[in-house]
Structures are given as C-alpha cells and as structure tokens.
Amino acid sequence: MSLEPLGPDFRRELDRLGPGGAIADVVAAWPDAVGPAIAANAWPARIGRDGTLHVATSSSAWAFELTHLEGTVRGRLRERLGGEAPPRLRFTPGRLPEAGAEDVEAPRRTVRIPSQRALVAAGEIAAIIRDPGLREAAARAAAAGLAGADTRPDDRSF
DSSP states (O other), rough: OOOOOSSSHHHHHHHHSSTTTTHHHHHHHHHHHHHHHHHHHHHEEEOOSSSSSEESSSSSHHHHHHHHHHHHHHHHHHHHTTOOOSOOOEEEOOOOOOOOOTTOOOOOOOEEEOOHHHHHHHHHHHOOOSSSSHHHHHHHHHHHHOOOSSEEESSSOO
C-alpha cells in the first residue's frame, strides 16, 4: 500500500468552498442578518469563485421566496459584515446543518378532550363503516377533529 500526500486534495476542497475565511464570516453573520425563521430554512453553503454566495434551503419553495428577497438579504449581510457582502446570492435546495438539541425547543401541543356532543357526532359520522376496527378508528379521528372550543384542554403534552 502506498501513501500519497493529502495536501493537494485538501487544497482543492478548500478552493472549492471559496476565498479563505470569507465563508466563516458569512456563517457567523447569517443568523442575525436573516432572522431565526430564515436561518432555520436556509444556510450559507459556499462562496463560488465569482463571489456568489450559494445558500442551501430546506425546500424549493424557500429557494423561490428567498431568490425574490436576494437584495434585502444581501443588504442585511452587508450591514452585518461591515460593508463587505457577496455580489450575488444563489438559493437552491440542499442539506442544512443539523440543529443541536440545545438550540431547538420542541413545541408543546395541547391535547383536547372531546365533549360528549363531539363523541356522539363522531359516532354518527362513523356509523356507516361496516368494519368494527375501522369504524372505531374513524370515530376517534372524527372526535379529535370535532374537539374544539367547547372542550377543555388536557394538560398532557407530547
């Protein structure tokens, strides 16, 4: 087995990511520049040789919307970076960094207990279903859907 130096491979990969240090500055400024909602759905991926900042998005819908906001995002980046900002931004769906457990608070959902009226209505809705197991499942689903303003919240969360 022959060992070859890895230096040229590392250099090629670093060159692919754009000018040295520039992406680190953009990544550091990104959350403050775009806010938490956008930062959760779009993240700087690399800076191209032409200076274009390539931004990975969680979906094509986010890429579409952010493409229309490019000027605004670039302006806010310029403010955070002290006047230096990429000349262009390109948004495409791609991999985003995983949020750490300490960064994300799981939303708590309130489980509603259906009222007697909702349970009766759900039973009537599901009554036409012949299969008993399916009928019971449909009645539970209908009752959950009918549980609304006239129900009390249960303090169980999941």
